[in-house]
Amino acid sequence: MTDFREAVCAAVALVPRGRVATYRQIAWMVGFPRRPRQVGMVLKGLPEGTDLPWHRIVNARGYVPSRGRWWGAMVQIERLRAEGVEVDDAGNLDLSAFGWDGAEPCR
């Protein structure tokens, strides 16, 4: 837990294409089940040219958050669609279908 950002980055990078993970999920993976908010902070601070699929991270409700960056959220939605995930303009998606269990390393 020396660098929380590194751990989050690694977890996000493990999310397969066409699949989404929740903040809670990522937080749990890195070993901090009580810090989903900090995960969001990390993603917020990510650079634009990052290789990380940060757009695959959604909240537990199954939709793309837009707390203070609704404009960027739209970009995230577009990227998810490019990944093959069905998302509407509101950012809603089906976690039952696209939610990553963590046991499906589909590349």
Added chain:
DNA sequence: AAGATGACCGAGA
């Protein structure tokens, strides 16, 4: 140092 804020989550009404 103390208080407020935040890409959240879960439980209660």
Added chain:
DNA sequence: TTCTCGGCCATCT
């Protein structure tokens, strides 16, 4: 089922 309130913890002012 949807809406509201509280709780978590790190970072910012």
